[in-house]
Amino acid sequence: MRKFIIDTDTGSDDAIALIMALKSKEINIEAITTVCGNITLEQATLNALMTIEVTDTVKPPVFSGSSKPLKRKLETAEGVHGQDGMGGKGLIHPTLKKTGSNAVEKILSIVEENPGEIEIITIGPVTNLAQAILEAPETMKKVKHIYSMATGGFGPGNVTPVAEFNVYVDAEAFDIMLRSDIPITIAGFDICIGDAAFNEDEINFLRSSESSLARFAMDINSQKIEWNIKTYNRYAVNLPDPVAMAVALWDDIVIEKVEAHCHTCIKEEAAYGQVIVDTGKFGNKTEDFNAVVIKSIDADLYKKRLIKLLVD
Numbered sequence: 614m615r616k617f618i619i620d621t622d623t624g625s626d627d628a629i630a631l632i633m634a635l636k637s638k639e640i641n642i643e644a645i646t647t648v649c650g651n652i653t654l655e656q657a658t659l660n661a662l663m664t665i666e667v668t669d670t671v672k673p674p675v676f677s678g679s680s681k682p683l684k685r686k687l688e689t690a691e692g693v694h695g696q697d698g699m700g701g702k703g704l705i706h707p708t709l710k711k712t713g714s715n716a717v718e719k720i721l722s723i724v725e726e727n728p729g730e731i732e733i734i735t736i737g738p739v740t741n742l743a744q745a746i747l748e749a750p751e752t753m754k755k756v757k758h759i760y761s762m763a764t765g766g767f768g769p770g771n772v773t774p775v776a777e778f779n780v781y782v783d784a785e786a787f788d789i790m791l792r793s794d795i796p797i798t799i800a801g802f803d804i805c806i807g808d809a810a811f812n813e814d815e816i817n818f819l820r821s822s823e824s825s826l827a828r829f830a831m832d833i834n835s836q837k838i839e840w841n842i843k844t845y846n847r848y849a850v851n852l853p854d855p856v857a858m859a860v861a862l863w864d865d866i867v868i869e870k871v872e873a874h875c876h877t878c879i880k881e882e883a884a885y886g887q888v889i890v891d892t893g894k895f896g897n898k899t900e901d902f903n904a905v906v907i908k909s910i911d912a913d914l915y916k917k918r919l920i921k922l923l924v925d
């Protein structure tokens with residue numbers, strides 16, 4: 614059985630990624646660790662607990678972690694995800710309680726107890742991970758693999774012209790993770806948009822489903838759907854974190870991936886949070902590869918599986 618830790622700033626698309634993992638019979642979720650990002654740490658933790666409760670399968674322990682980025686002031690994304698990060702519809706009243714407030718310590722102890730076995734999925738800013746790496750770099754080298762929803766991949770950013778949200782919130786942390794020598798696979802924003810976004814028919818199908826879980830998944834993304842219409846003039850919703858979770862769970866959806874040296878820009882304000890993906894193609898690569906970057910996925914297969922999982 615694969616052993617996962619999921620690190621999340623639980624907003625509306627994180628919640629769907631959590632549902633995917635919570636419904637998977639192939640993995641054991643050792644812990645869900647929360648971090649600030651889309652929303653405050655406290656709200657992200659409530660959102661994760663609510664998602665576990667609504668999914669009603671396994672009940673992994675939830676540990677809250679960092680309430681602010683390593684160096685910068687926190688910038689949240691209520692405009693995209695709603696004032697509670699979950700569509701702003703007043704749906705979030707979990708009865709489950711978190712297990713502790715020591716996410717970093719917990720990540721380290723789980724990795725230490727399961728050397729070479731733990732796979733970490735990061736679907737938010739990676740502040741918790743960076744802190745774990747700074748505190749015990751040798752322990753963190755025992756992580757089997759990190760799957761990370763972060764960067765524009767081979768495309769532009771979604772917060773600034775060059776920076777994607779999860780990196781932009783804490784680029785110093787992302788830089789630390791990339792330098793950690795842990796095997797990393799990056800699912801960037803570019804593979805989560807276009808055909809991978811849910812279109813109007815798919816949204817309506819889920820909204821009118823008999824499955825309360827499918828309706829919950831759409832309700833919490835209602836603000837994101839509105840935001841997509843306003844921003845891209847398209848009735849659709851891109852769900853980056855479920856794509857990253859799918860890459861981790863269902864490797865047959867991956868069509869093309871490449872090794873690259875990924876460099877995080879942290880020094881110049883205009884480029885803050887940009888990740889330069891150097892595949893060596895131009896003959897100017899100066900440093901070793903430190904990540905695998907997904908170039909394309911089978912968007913139809915991914916969406917078909919996710920829809921089935923939500924309605925079944």
Ligand code: BDR
Pocket residue numbers: 624625626627651690693736737762771777778779802853854
């Ligand atoms: C990422 O930023 C957040 O808004 C989403 O939850 C996702 O993790 C996409 O850039």
Ligand code: CA
Pocket residue numbers: 621622623624626627651736737854
């Ligand atoms: Ca997220």
